[in-house]
Amino acid sequence: MANLASEFLGIRSPNPFWLASAPPTDKEYNVVRAFRAGWGGVVWKTLGLDPHVVNVNGPRYGVVYGADRRVLGINNIELITDRPLEVNLREIKAVKRAWPDRAMVVSLMVPCDEDSWKTILPLVEDTGADGIELNFGCPHGMSERGMGAAVGQVPEYIEMVARWCKKHTRMPVIVKLTPNITDIRFPARAARAGGADAVSLINTVSSITSVNLDSFSPEPMIDGKGTHGGYCGPAVKPIALNMVAEIARDAETRGLPISGIGGVTTWRDAAEFMALGAGNVQVCTAAMTYGFGIIKELTAGLSLYLDDKGMALSDLVGRAVPNVTDWQYLNLNYVTKARIDQDSCIKCGRCYAACEDTSHQAIAMKPGRVFEVIDAECVACNLCVDVCPVEDCITMERLAPGTLDPRTGQVVGDGHADWTTHPNNPMSRAAE
């Protein structure tokens, strides 16, 4: 069994799975249950200054389902903790004392003035917590009050607040980023400039999950009205992965520790975040959907994977980052063609419909429902592979250098050739 012991900013935890700041980490009762189940750490539900906020008293979640009511995404209009500061601090202290081997990070969101931060930081430090996470991400409710995403969308504010925190506490500072911006690298750079020790991402994505077509209100509906919420769960993972990778490979933020969040549901998701540069991961929706018991699959799965690969946890972190590049550097001599394995084909015709109607008319439907790829038309877009219901029935096969690509009529070149040197590129750096 691979050792999953993790160290993030010097904070130790028995495994790299933390519960993200959210309802699962809202109070002592939940967190103790989580630790008993085996979670490595928590980021406590975001604290604010008293008087504490209040939540709506109607539904706070909306949902997007896949087949069989499988939860693909949840959206919420919950705010930060709605309990008094003192109660939270007391519980944090008690839990940390009882569970010293687990990571205890406290999420914070207070108004954007130095005094507020100066007030709350010593109180948190006094609990014995291992670190703080600055919630600059919450897209609803708090941002209207000049907090949360309202700060996270302005790099200058991020830098300023991060600096105040570094000044007023010795605890490691993690800045939690909102995805509701156009380029994630700017807030990440600001966090680093302000001295933050790490970033965590993503917080939730601004969203309306559905509209009730009888009452004509967005869901979740509160007395006939709805508001945008924050979207999370498996549906947001691709957005989160990209943002993590952008920060991991940006020249200005490279090396900045990252805590990966967004749709982590199985060990595989966690491994993917870590391969793209996350030092650990945080989980919210999966725990809210299935309960704390999933930690056993997460830890056993990651450990088995590392064993199979003969890797240590630290070998995994960032392993895929060098392979994330810009489009212009992709090798145009990598020419592939779709190949259909007739033995596993079940003759559904989806590949045909997809290619014929929406791609390149590169699949022929022959008598007896035999589907065959026409190499002279196939641009290797991968759509047929994506829509085929049978795994590995359609694969992409590379044409060896020197063979003729019947589509272009050209011989596949040797070596690497990309857009930067392509004759059609007006800015081409003339290939010799």
Place this chain on the structure above:
Amino acid sequence: MSTPQTPGIVAGRLAPATIAENFADIHPLLDAHEARVAADRCYFCHDAPCVTACPTEIDIPLFIRQIQAGQPQAAARTIFDQNILGGMCARVCPTETLCEGACVREAAEGKPVEIGRLQRHATDTLMAAGGHPYARAEPTGKRVAVVGAGPAGLACAHRLAMHGHDVVVYEAREKPGGLDEYGIAAYKTPGGFAQDEVAWLLRIGGIEIRTGQAIGRDITLEGLRAEHDAVFLGMGLGGVNALRAEGEDRDGVRDAVDFIAELRQTDDLSVLPVGRHVVVIGGGMTAVDAAVQSKLLGAEHVAMVYRRGPGRLSASAHEIAHAQTAGVRVITNASPVAVHGNGAVREVEFAYTEDTPDGLRPTGQTFRLPADQVFKAIGQTLDGAPGDLEVDGGKIAVTGAGRTSVPGVWAGGDCTAGGEDLTVTAVAQGRDAAEDIHAALTA
């Protein structure tokens, strides 16, 4: 109280509650969630093989997608557009040899999309909502006679009425529905569905059903032709083949279809008598249904005996398995030679046979099965073609969409040559003949 072991042909071999349970809906309605889960398995195939396999060519991927999208009523419209008896077909079609047999997921994993049950979910939802989804076109002033209120006649009548023609259906029996009412196994269509469906279908208007009117007895083809602009014959197969075994007229020997009709018309099945030792002769759907239902009524031993090899059974493998699960002993390669007994049947004697390139041959060995009730299910025949209609292989000869040899007379369903003898085939033929009649009348 009788038990399965009580000798002779008696009623109440099982407790009424047990009988009621035995005859309960074999494939209960899927609820909305079950339907969504089942619907999610459909791949929305291109030029879907399931559609090709459906005699009425219902756009199956479309209706399943409509269920996925939360609109079973829209799905039902898609079904009814092609098959107005889609509700009955959802219950009685041998889907394992039709749509579901062709489903790509059957090929892939031996577990097809449950098309039949999804179809029922859609059609039941729309029918439960009341009303009728189709309106009639402007009246054309044309009158069409339909003979037989079975699936073929009803499908034809509905389509003609929709096109604005006035239809009179002449039906020999007391009730409309044909074999949906008098033939199909009771557990496939419980709760009086056949009559409910006919009533729902008639809501389109413009269709008058005259029961107790048999062609050849009360009316003639010539008379119908004189009074109507067109005639459609959908009278099914009224006759039955003879066993040609010695002693077949002994007491206790009867046609399976008659027994089934009686069963279907009996409200309280605990009063319906059945033998202790039942022997069913035949290898088709009727034989299976007679055997299974005898067993469900409490017969102690039921054997279904077919003269050819197992590969020649016309009942599907699924139906044979169903019979065997119900406790029916299925014997193949055995041909009846004599029915023994003193007044009433006591035993049936069979000769073992083998299939040879020159046909079926007795092996010379015989055996006897105890029997106090024998059901003959060796095929139905046309009870004489009305008028001078040309006949082909014992059935009414047709070309194209059901045109007979006589101008102005169409035919479809079991009484015609061509297609399998199934409810869904009868519906397709009735519908297509109606379109052809409509084209002829409005040309």
